[in-house]
Every structure is written in C-alpha cells, then in structure tokens.
Amino acid sequence: MAKQNQTLGEFIIEKQAEFKYSSGELSKLINAIRLAAKVVNHEVNKAGLVDILGTAGETNVQGEQQQKLDVLANDAFIRTLTNREIVCGIASEEEDTFISINSSDKNHQNKYVVLIDPLDGSSNIDVNVSVGTIFSIYRRVTPVGTPVTEEDFLQPGKNQVAAGYVIYGTSTMLVYTTGHGVNGFTLNPAIGTFYLSHPNMTYPENGRIYSINEGNYVHFPQGVKDYIKYCQAEEEDRPYTSRYIGSLVSDFHRNMIKGGIFIYPKSSKATDGKLRLLYECNPMAFLAEQANAKASDGFRRILDIEPTELHQRVPFFCGSKRMVEKAEAFMQR
Numbered sequence: 001m002a003k004q005n006q007t008l009g010e011f012i013i014e015k016q017a018e019f020k021y022s023s024g025e026l027s028k029l030i031n032a033i034r035l036a037a038k039v040v041n042h043e044v045n046k047a048g049l050v051d052i053l054g055t056a057g058e059t060n061v062q063g064e065q066q067q068k069l070d071v072l073a074n075d076a077f078i079r080t081l082t083n084r085e086i087v088c089g090i091a092s093e094e095e096d097t098f099i100s101i102n103s104s105d106k107n108h109q110n111k112y113v114v115l116i117d118p119l120d121g122s123s124n125i126d127v128n129v130s131v132g133t134i135f136s137i138y139r140r141v142t143p144v145g146t147p148v149t150e151e152d153f154l155q156p157g158k159n160q161v162a163a164g165y166v167i168y169g170t171s172t173m174l175v176y177t178t179g180h181g182v183n184g185f186t187l188n189p190a191i192g193t194f195y196l197s198h199p200n201m202t203y204p205e206n207g208r209i210y211s212i213n214e215g216n217y218v219h220f221p222q223g224v225k226d227y228i229k230y231c232q233a234e235e236e237d238r239p240y241t242s243r244y245i246g247s248l249v250s251d252f253h254r255n256m257i258k259g260g261i262f263i264y265p266k267s268s269k270a271t272d273g274k275l276r277l278l279y280e281c282n283p284m285a286f287l288a289e290q291a292n293a294k295a296s297d298g299f300r301r302i303l304d305i306e307p308t309e310l311h312q313r314v315p316f317f318c319g320s321k322r323m324v325e326k327a328e329a330f331m332q333r
C-alpha cells in the first residue's frame with residue numbers, strides 16, 4: 001500500500017521489488033523522467049524573468065509555431081534520456097520523426113521506447129497558466145540490439161507499460177501509472193524532491209464539469225452540440241459547470257480530482273480533432289482507465305486504436321465514466 005509522503009525515489013524502488021524479474025530498466029527510466037521534469041520546472045518557473053517566452057522562430061512537423069519552452073523542454077527530455085542510455089528510441093511532438101539511440105554498451109541493449117509531448121498547453125506559456133509534459137512508455141516489438149523502427153512506436157495504447165504527466169501549476173506534480181493504479185507526487189521545491197501526495201488517484205464515477213473549447217461550437221458534430229445542450233439544460237443535477245484551461249494536462253488533472261469530462265472532438269475545421277494519439281491521447285487514456293474513468297474517440301476505445309502515423313490526431317472524449325458514456329450515446333444517436 002502506497003505510504004503518504006513517501007518520496008518518488010522510494011516508491012519506484014518499492015514498486016520494482018513487486019516485479020520479481022524486473023531488470024530495473026523501467027525504474028531508471030521513470031527516474032530520468034523525474035530528473036528532466038525538474039529541469040523543465042526550473043525553466044518554467046523562471047518564465048518572464050529570462051528570455052524563454054514567445055516563439056522560437058521554428059515550425060514543427062504539425063505546422064505549429066514552436067514556443068521557446070517547447071524547444072527547451074524537448075531538449076531537456078531528449079538530452080536526459082539519451083545521456084543515460086536507458087531507452088532505445090524517443091518520439092516527440094517537436095521532432096519530425098523518431099530518434100534511435102544505440103547503447104554504447106554492446107552487452108546491454110535497451111528494451112523501452114518513449115513518446116513525449118515535452119510541453120503541453122503551449123498557448124498558455126506566455127500567460128502564466130499551468131502547462132505540462134506528457135509521456136508514454138512501450139516495450140519495443142523489434143529484436144533488442146537492432147535499430148528501432150517506426151513499428152516500435154506505432155503500437156496500440158493498450159500495450160503501454162507506463163504513462164504519465166507532469167503539471168507545472170500552483171505546485172509541480174508528477175502523476176503516473178505502470179498499470180497498477182495512478183499515483184501523484186508533489187515537488188517540494190525547497191529540496192527538489194517529489195513526495196507522494198495523491199496515492200491511488202481515481203476519477204469520480206460521475207461529475208458536473210464539462211471541458212470543451214465552445215468557441216468551435218458551430219463546427220462541432222451534431223452529437224457534440226447535443227451533449228453540450230444536455231450539459232447546459234436546467235434539469236436534474238444540471239446545468240454542469242464549464243471549465244476549459246486549454247492545457248490538456250491541466251483540464252484532465254482537474255477533472256480527475258473533481259469529476260468531469262474533457263472533449264476535443266473532430267470538427268469541420270479539424271477532421272480528426274487536434275490532439276495526437278500517441279503522446280497525448282494514449283497516455284491520458286491509460287491513466288484514465290487506471291483511475292476508473294473512460295476514454296474514447298466518441299465511438300472506439302482510445303487504447304484499442306491501431307496507430308498508422310507518428311503524429312496522427314484523433315477525437316478525444318475522456319473523463320468520468322458516466323459522463324463519457326452519456327456523450328458517446330449522443331454521438332451514436
């Protein structure tokens with residue numbers, strides 16, 4: 001049973017002991033993500049004091065203007081994971097294609113690949129609203145010791161061995177799962193240590209918060225329009241409250257604690273929605289299901305979707321089970 005105020009380091013060691021044949025590689029990987037998160041946290045907290053706000057002047061593979069913090073966070077995670085030679089490949093929102101990492105120790109070849117959204121909620125960086133980092137970890141499918149291929153990254157979400165996010169908000173937290181529940185750790189900035197502050201996090205079965213960018217309302221499918229009308233109706237325990245931060249990590253985190261649903265649907269402007277399957281929807285869907293919640297594209301379970309491209313997008317319905325089921329019913333009607 002997770003002990004309150006246990007440090008993340010202690011928790012990782014304790015959990016590793018539960019896996020008889022564990023090589024310790026996954027523990028080293030989570031530890032490296034912890035370190036990179038602290039590096040990024042330090043930079044995020046300085047935003048406004050040093051020249052890390054605004055655009056970096058480059059455009060990423062998705063045609064988005066890269067923010068300076070997108071690039072900084074991307075470099076921090078790639079450098080930290082590469083230097084420690086604990087993964088055989090990395091894919092990132094900010095990299096056109098995956099990076100293959102060959103271990104210098106020929107006797108030891110790594111078996112994990114990592115997919116990251118180094119800085120989530122980029123539109124909120126310059127306005128001091130909480131942002132995050134999202135990560136997803138898989139065991140490679142190609143033989144250890146050979147260069148990784150795209151096949152190692154294009155795996156359905158149900159194959160994830162671990163997933164999580166870091167939220168850089170009023171406090172900095174790291175929340176993750178290895179398929180045995182969801183635990184949240186808060187950073188004590190004075191000593192740079194993450195402590196277990198939210199053991200065994202679960203979504204309430206039902207909630208009263210709906211989270212969607214209603215500015216796109218006219219472009220939404222009829223099912224989404226009907227669900228929004230349902231949320232706003234003066235009936236039973238409704239109307240629900242509308243909350244939309246515009247950072248997936250922050251909207252997810254709030255809904256997990258309070259109960260709610262987050263929807264980023266497809267629309268006539270974005271035929272597959274906006275969010276990326278591999279490093280946004282899959283990790284959040286794994287966390288959601290581990291926290292007794294639900295995640296779909298309105299019809300299919302997100303974790304069952306067979307990926308075809310590294311940066312593919314999917315519509316995303318995620319949150320309290322009863323609310324997602326209701327929204328899906330409107331989509332299927």
Ligand SMILES: O=P(O)(O)OC[C@H]1O[C@](O)(COP(=O)(O)O)[C@@H](O)[C@@H]1O
Nearest residue numbers: 117119120121122123213246247248
């Ligand atoms: O401004 P919009 O269209 O509502 O989009 C907000 C969504 O886009 C994102 O910012 C996309 O993520 P990135 O910032 O990592 O590109 C999500 O965090 C958020 O949920």
Ligand SMILES: [Mg+2]
Nearest residue numbers: 117120121280
């Ligand atoms: Mg993102």
Ligand SMILES: [Mg+2]
Nearest residue numbers: 093117119120
């Ligand atoms: Mg991002």
